[in-house]
Amino acid sequence: MAAPFGAIPVSPLMSSMSSRMSFLTSRLSKRGVLCLSGAALGASQLQGVARSASFWWRAMPIWWRYRRVGWMRRSGLLSAAEADARIEALHERAADDILAAILHMRGAYVKIGQVMSSRPDVIPGAWVKALSQLQDSVPGRGGKVARREIRRGLGASKSKRLIETLQDEQIGAAATGQVHRCALDGKDLCVKIQYPEAERLYKKDLATVRWFLRLLQPEWSPVMAEISRRFLSEFDFRNEADALGEVRANLLLRPRIDDVVVEVPEPLPDFSSRRIVTMAYLPNSVKLADWGKARVGSLRWYAPWTAVLLRRRLRRTVRALLAYHGQEILLDGVFNGDPHPGNLLVLDDDPRKIGLIDYGQTTRLAKERRLLLCELVVALADADERRAVEVFTRAGFKTRDMREDMIFQWASLWFDRDYSGDLNPQAHIEVLNKSDPIKAVPEDWVMAARVRFLLGGVAKHLGMSFKVAEVWRPFAEEALREAAEVKKHEQ
Numbered sequence: 001m002a003a004p005f006g007a008i009p010v011s012p013l014m015s016s017m018s019s020r021m022s023f024l025t026s027r028l029s030k031r032g033v034l035c036l037s038g039a040a041l042g043a044s045q046l047q048g049v050a051r052s053a054s055f056w057w058r059a060m061p062i063w064w065r066y067r068r069v070g071w072m073r074r075s076g077l078l079s080a081a082e083a084d085a086r087i088e089a090l091h092e093r094a095a096d097d098i099l100a101a102i103l104h105m106r107g108a109y110v111k112i113g114q115v116m117s118s119r120p121d122v123i124p125g126a127w128v129k130a131l132s133q134l135q136d137s138v139p140g141r142g143g144k145v146a147r148r149e150i151r152r153g154l155g156a157s158k159s160k161r162l163i164e165t166l167q168d169e170q171i172g173a174a175a176t177g178q179v180h181r182c183a184l185d186g187k188d189l190c191v192k193i194q195y196p197e198a199e200r201l202y203k204k205d206l207a208t209v210r211w212f213l214r215l216l217q218p219e220w221s222p223v224m225a226e227i228s229r230r231f232l233s234e235f236d237f238r239n240e241a242d243a244l245g246e247v248r249a250n251l252l253l254r255p256r257i258d259d260v261v262v263e264v265p266e267p268l269p270d271f272s273s274r275r276i277v278t279m280a281y282l283p284n285s286v287k288l289a290d291w292g293k294a295r296v297g298s299l300r301w302y303a304p305w306t307a308v309l310l311r312r313r314l315r316r317t318v319r320a321l322l323a324y325h326g327q328e329i330l331l332d333g334v335f336n337g338d339p340h341p342g343n344l345l346v347l348d349d350d351p352r353k354i355g356l357i358d359y360g361q362t363t364r365l366a367k368e369r370r371l372l373l374c375e376l377v378v379a380l381a382d383a384d385e386r387r388a389v390e391v392f393t394r395a396g397f398k399t400r401d402m403r404e405d406m407i408f409q410w411a412s413l414w415f416d417r418d419y420s421g422d423l424n425p426q427a428h429i430e431v432l433n434k435s436d437p438i439k440a441v442p443e444d445w446v447m448a449a450r451v452r453f454l455l456g457g458v459a460k461h462l463g464m465s466f467k468v469a470e471v472w473r474p475f476a477e478e479a480l481r482e483a484a485e486v487k488k489h490e491q
Helices: 010-074 080-105 108-117 125-135 142-163 198-216 218-235 237-253 288-297 304-332 367-381 385-395 404-415 425-435 443-461 468-490
Strands: 177-184 187-194 261-263 276-280 285-287 334-336 344-347 350-356 362-364 438-440
Touching: 010 080, 010 198, 080 108, 080 125, 108 125, 108 198, 142 177, 142 187, 142 276, 198 218, 218 237, 218 425, 218 438, 218 443, 237 276, 237 304, 237 334, 237 362, 261 304, 285 288, 288 304, 288 344, 288 350, 288 443, 304 334, 304 350, 304 367, 304 443, 304 468, 334 443, 367 385, 367 404, 367 443, 367 468, 385 404, 404 425, 404 443, 404 468, 443 468
Parallel strands: 261 350
Antiparallel strands: 177 187, 187 276, 285 344, 334 362, 344 350
């Protein structure tokens, strides 16, 4: 039956209204999503600006106080003794300010603080003492956060098996996350979780630090560019799990060095993900630098020969650690780029047993570049300045005037020994850069140089030093011999 005049069938009316409402809802939903996305992006950008402003607000007064004392000394307004006294007072004041700023901001600043604390010869003693707690004692966020992130990273089934035995108290916390002990199938394990905001904050913080160095400490700018890239590579924990397995396998193929055995935790790839890495726990461990200082400090004055024996023992251990890392770099081409003092552990109260942890910044060298580095190490060990300069410049190191004496000093600082003159090491680096500014560096060698720098810091903590090129020379020569034999067979 037809509808009366003026009446509209209900079904078409509802269909039309539904269609219009769907269209409007769709448009509003899209706009809502865009608005929310824009708001989130804006908030993220504002947070970045706020963190950058906070860094500059905290860092500039510290930098200016030191520069002001230096200017007053050069201008004759302060005697050398007066300037030194003011500098020492500044060290104490700045140490507390820097630590408070780092603990407040976290992010990449924790990692930078760790590096600073590893070099007592470069960084003021008051700073080193304050910042050393960043190596493994940064306040964590507790077991509740760890359980949440494990569930997110591993899913319900796997996370349940780890969470059942997870200890609430973290055994370590740093820039990117925290570590907890747990157990699985009778094995004592530890699980490292990544904070969800860590990667985002790192990117913003490193950009800020690069600007600071570019403007105020340009001698560090080229190196920091590559270190920043390596820092940002550690946020996929699956890479760390793979690296742990690869380095362990390489160690098993090589003979023991001296009488020192190194142990790298065995990873559990099935219980690892982008933000979770699970590995074997190394029990009864203490930081090597802390162990050495405690033992030396406990010695009795009436037994001086004990001190001599202990220092010889520690020197053998540190030299072996240098050798193990040289083996990783020059023979295997796979190495940990972050061996700061918090990552080197004495196991079972025995300095002949060393644990190596935290392989998040594992670096790989291409064969050709690795062999070129071997050539440089041999040249430095031979004190062959001409050859060292030729290899270092071929690798990509360039200065404004290409002065060979300056380039050789840089090559030595990178891969042989620390500066031992009258100047503070940082002042020496500034003098080098002002004399002949750096224009380019071999970026893929930066992390290998960082290994020498950090391990040199460990040695300084224990009152010793090494010519690293001499320690690494046997591995460099072995790698070059192997390459020559392969080439000979291929011809």
